[in-house]
Amino acid sequence: xxxxxxxxxxxxxKKLIMALTGxxxxxxxxxxxxxxxxxxxxDGGKAFNDYAYFMTHFxxxxxxxxxxxxxxxxxxxxxxxxTLANRKARPVSYGAYAGSANSPWxxxxxxxxxxxxxxxxxxxxxxxxxxxxxxxxxFVEYRTDLTTxxxxxxxxxxxxxxxxxxxxxxxxxxxxxxxxxxxxxxAFQTWWLVALYVLGMAxxxxxxxxxxxxxxxxxxxxxxxxxPLIKMIGIWGxxxxxxxxxxxxxxxxxxxx
Amino acid sequence: xxxxIQTVNSKLTTANCIHMSGNMNLTLKVWRQPNNDTKGxxxxxxxxxISPDMSFLEMLDVVNEDLVKKGEDPIHFDHDCRExxxxxxxxxxxGRPHGPKQAITTCQLHMRSFKDxxxxxxxxxxxTAFPVIKDLAVDRSAFDRIQRAGGFISVNTGGVPDANAIxxxxxxxxEAFNSATCIGCGACVAACKNASAMLFVSAKVSQMALLxxxxxxRYKRVQAMVAQMDExxxxxxxxxxxxxxxxxxxxxxxxxxxxxxxxxxxxxFKQEEA
Numbered sequence: 269x270x271x272x273x274x275x276x277x278x279x280x281x282k283k284l285i286m287a288l289t290g291x292x293x294x295x296x297x298x299x300x301x302x303x304x305x306x307x308x309x310x311d312g313g314k315a316f317n318d319y320a321y322f323m324t325h326f327x328x329x330x331x332x333x334x335x336x337x338x339x340x341x342x343x344x345x346x347x348x349x350x351t352l353a354n355r356k357a358r359p360v361s362y363g364a365y366a367g368s369a370n371s372p373w374x375x376x377x378x379x380x381x382x383x384x385x386x387x388x389x390x391x392x393x394x395x396x397x398x399x400x401x402x403x404x405x406x407f408v409e410y411r412t413d414l415t416t417x418x419x420x421x422x423x424x425x426x427x428x429x430x431x432x433x434x435x436x437x438x439x440x441x442x443x444x445x446x447x448x449x450x451x452x453x454x455a456f457q458t459w460w461l462v463a464l465y466v467l468g469m470a471x472x473x474x475x476x477x478x479x480x481x482x483x484x485x486x487x488x489x490x491x492x493x494x495x496p497l498i499k500m501i502g503i504w505g506x507x508x509x510x511x512x513x514x515x516x517x518x519x520x521x522x523x524x525x
Numbered sequence: 526x527x528x529x530i531q532t533v534n535s536k537l538t539t540a541n542c543i544h545m546s547g548n549m550n551l552t553l554k555v556w557r558q559p560n561n562d563t564k565g566x567x568x569x570x571x572x573x574x575i576s577p578d579m580s581f582l583e584m585l586d587v588v589n590e591d592l593v594k595k596g597e598d599p600i601h602f603d604h605d606c607r608e609x610x611x612x613x614x615x616x617x618x619x620g621r622p623h624g625p626k627q628a629i630t631t632c633q634l635h636m637r638s639f640k641d642x643x644x645x646x647x648x649x650x651x652x653t654a655f656p657v658i659k660d661l662a663v664d665r666s667a668f669d670r671i672q673r674a675g676g677f678i679s680v681n682t683g684g685v686p687d688a689n690a691i692x693x694x695x696x697x698x699x700e701a702f703n704s705a706t707c708i709g710c711g712a713c714v715a716a717c718k719n720a721s722a723m724l725f726v727s728a729k730v731s732q733m734a735l736l737x738x739x740x741x742x743r744y745k746r747v748q749a750m751v752a753q754m755d756e757x758x759x760x761x762x763x764x765x766x767x768x769x770x771x772x773x774x775x776x777x778x779x780x781x782x783x784x785x786x787x788x789x790x791x792x793x794f795k796q797e798e799a
Contacts, residue, residue: 275792279721279761280751280785350761354719357653357760363556363567364646366620367718370770376718378763482764488786490779 279353282346287483289343294480296336297510307517312421313449314410320400320448321432344386351379374478381475388468395455400448408447414439423447456521469515477507549575549636552644553588555600561656567646570600577637581624582607582614584636601660607632609773612708615715616661617648622712622771630710630773650711652720653758667757668709668725675749675799676729678738691737701735704728706774713768713776719760724768726754727784728776734787744791748799751788 275281303323306316323329367376374381399405407424414436424444434443456462480502481495489498551572558565572588579587582604589599605613614631618624624634639645647661655663693701705728713724730747733739739746762781769778791797 271792271798278751279755279759280788281792283761283785284789354721354760354763357720357758358651359653360565360651362617362620362648362651363554364617364620364648367767369621369625370716371718371765371767375763375765478764485764485778485782486762486785488782488784488789490782490786 279350282350283486285346286343286350287486289339289346290479290483292339293336293343294476294483294506297506301510301513304514304517307449307452308520311419312410313408313447313453314419314421314443316449316452317408317445317447318443321445324400325431340386340389344382347379347382372478374474375482378475378478381471384471385468385475388464388471391464392468395461396448396451399451400446405446405448405451408445408450410441410443410445412441412443414441423450452517453521453525456518456525459522462518462522465518466515469511472514473507473511476511477503480506547577549577549639549641549643551575551584551639551642554644554646555660556648557600557660558649558657560659565657565660575636577635579636580607580632581616581618581634581636582632601658601662603662604632609633610708612710615650615663615711617650617715619646622650622715623710623773627770628773628775630708633773650715652711652714652760654720654722655711655714663711665709665711667759668711668722670757671722671726671750671753672709672729674753675742675746676733678733679742680738693736697735701732704731704735704776704780707732707772707776708774710773712771712773714759716767716771717760717762718765718767719763721762721768722754722757722759723762723781723784724772724776724778726750727778727780730784730787731780734783743787744795744797745799747784747787748791748797751784752799 276285303319304316306319307313309315323333407427408421409424410419410421412419427444427446429444432443432445434441436442456465481499484490484495484498489495549572553570553572554567555570556565557568570588570592572584575584575587582602585600585602592599603613603615605611607614609630609632612630614623616623616631618631618634623629623631625638626634649655649657649661649663650665652663654667655665658664707725707728709725711725714720714722717723730750733746734743764778764781766778769776
């Protein structure tokens with residue numbers, strides 16, 4: 269036990285925690301993105317609302333979600349601890365420091381980018397996660413005629429069910445759910461919230477352009493064959509594709525809906 | 526033919542004239558600090574009639590001669606071999622360790638890398654683990670203590686072993702040699718925004734971890750050296766790559782990945798304690 273304690277109190281051990289929590293958060297991004305793509309489906313939000321219910325009520329997902337919240341907090345706390353220790357390692361700063369001559373901008377600004385992301389996460393969770401659980405999310409009823417496949421929807425004033433019901437009545441599939449889709453569509457009519465989300469995704473992009481491959485370097489995975497692949501996934505997958513796809517969502521609601 | 530030679534000669538003479546009059550006048554913004562307990566500050570000094578062929582340290586010698594003549598305290602700076610192999614010279618020049626060029630030490634930096642009338646900012650390596658002795662000279666004995674913690678191989682001395690008695694593949698030998706070229710100057714610490722010593726420590730760990738002779742103490746060594754590195758008050762690595770870019774011996778950060786790998790292997794999969 270003392271060996272473990274000794275490992276995680278060392279600078280390398282703390283870096284290991286940063287790398288592992290960081291990579292875990294990266295895998296979450298992929299899942300979150302795939303789920304959120306339901307927003308683009310033109311079905312009045314049925315698929316998205318089904319997905320929202322599944323994510324908040326399926327036990328294994330709930331367990332992972334608590335692991336996720338813990339990871340965010342641990343990642344931020346260890347970043348703070350390491351940053352303070354690093355400041356202590358150079359109490360008198362240089363009069364002239366040409367950082368841009370020897371290192372990329374992203375790598376030198378992970379703390380600032382991470383802070384922007386933390387603010388974004390707090391805003392994002394209060395917008396949707398808090399609202400869905402304890403806020404005033406409207407209710408919706410979808411009626412799908414199983415013979416024709418036609419779906420109609422009506423807003424429900426109050427719920428006489430708990431969170432979600434789905435049953436078939438006379439060849440019509442009736443789904444009643446919390447309408448998180450409507451909440452999302454409404455939230456992204458506000459221009460400054462859209463701007464904040466796009467800014468958050470820009471920060472995510474720059475954070476991951478350095479962060480993803482950096483985590484593998486910390487873990488010690490260094491290989492002539494695989495490092496270029498890791499770098500490519502880090503830059504194009506996590507640095508470009510994922511933040512762009514996420515940023516497209518608020519923009520879609522603001523300009524197209 | 527003769528006239529041609531004369532033309533060449535006259536060109537040479539002209540070139541020489543330009544050269545002589547091509548001496549530079551510079552302003553040095555130098556960090557002066559009596560000792561580690563006293564706060565330091567920048568002081569400006571003129572450096573006049575400096576030949577572009579001088580090394581940076583020779584330029585400082587000229588400035589110091591003037592200071593001594595005037596009865597002022599000369600600028601203290603570290604130097605020894607002046608041929609780029611001892612690792613003694615330091616200096617953070619215009620925001621970069623060993624100045625603007627890559628893969629050289631300050632003694633190998635020539636004044637032709639600067640422009641006439643330029644102001645050059647000269648600072649010591651700045652790190653808690655490298656306390657200022659005086660002015661630009663810092664105490665790098667933290668590196669010695671890290672080495673003493675595990676940067677060695679314990680073998681009994683005896684007869685000279687047969688050459689090639691221990692087979693080492695050429696690429697591995699090359700890699701170990703590359704790591705071993707570290708001269709311990711501290712530029713990696715100076716360049717790192719966190720004042721981390723990971724490149725130095727990882728080079729010292731690697732040169733032995735790669736070779737058969739280093740295996741018996743491999744996992745003990747890495748734990749001991751990392752522990753000493755942390756105790757000295759160096760920062761931690763954020764993989765910016767600044768150390769690799771500024772290292773006069775071009776030590777690669779693949780060494781850092783190797784050290785991390787060995788450290789985690791030692792901590793999670795091996796019995797050896799530091």
